[in-house]
Amino acid sequence: MTNKKILLPRFLIKRYNSWKSTSYLRNKSKIEKLAKSGQKPKAMIVSCCDSRVNVASIFGAKEGDFFIHRNIANIIPSYKSLKTDHSTFAAIEYAVKVLKVPNFIVLGHTNCGGIKTGYSHYLKGPNKNYKFINSWLANLSAAYKNVPKTLSVKNQINFLEEENVRVSVYNLLEFPIVKKMVKNKKLSIYGLIYNISSGDIKSLKI
Numbered sequence: 001m002t003n004k005k006i007l008l009p010r011f012l013i014k015r016y017n018s019w020k021s022t023s024y025l026r027n028k029s030k031i032e033k034l035a036k037s038g039q040k041p042k043a044m045i046v047s048c049c050d051s052r053v054n055v056a057s058i059f060g061a062k063e064g065d066f067f068i069h070r071n072i073a074n075i076i077p078s079y080k081s082l083k084t085d086h087s088t089f090a091a092i093e094y095a096v097k098v099l100k101v102p103n104f105i106v107l108g109h110t111n112c113g114g115i116k117t118g119y120s121h122y123l124k125g126p127n128k129n130y131k132f133i134n135s136w137l138a139n140l141s142a143a144y145k146n147v148p149k150t151l152s153v154k155n156q157i158n159f160l161e162e163e164n165v166r167v168s169v170y171n172l173l174e175f176p177i178v179k180k181m182v183k184n185k186k187l188s189i190y191g192l193i194y195n196i197s198s199g200d201i202k203s204l205k206i
């Protein structure tokens, strides 16, 4: 392939060329083997789209390690709302049913813009500029209902960040295949909050 033909901003071409001549070369045989034999990831991770959550970097991921799905505010909607999000559900179905991942991580994070917008959505009503975001953040309703309203606004938002992870794990367990695999000890589920400033990870009780 001639890299000269790649139409991208210069900084991306530079980074790509650097990756191709270093990291790719170092792992070439493993990458080629994976392409041939297929993937067998060690975990599925559902994380936020936020650019500050560098999922692969946090867990030192190499090619083939993780099956990753990202959406605004790392939400797994209720299984009963099957008609509202095919993308997240399809990714979960493939990871669990086909790839049979042994671990599943819902990775929330601090300072989540999606959670802040969701909080304001329920407190003040939807922002009319956000047609699709409003529709997506409606999936936070169950978590929002559990937020103690006696807390300060800051603490309510922090609580919602964590409660969203707990509710997402609960929703994940509503999938019959997930329930079955957990019961048979073929799948372990974890709920985490990543602090985007300190880099610390908090494990939630679920």
Ligand SMILES: [Zn+2]
Residues within 6 Å of the ligand: 048, 049, 050, 072, 073, 074, 109, 111, 112, 113, 114, 115
């Ligand atoms: Zn976020």
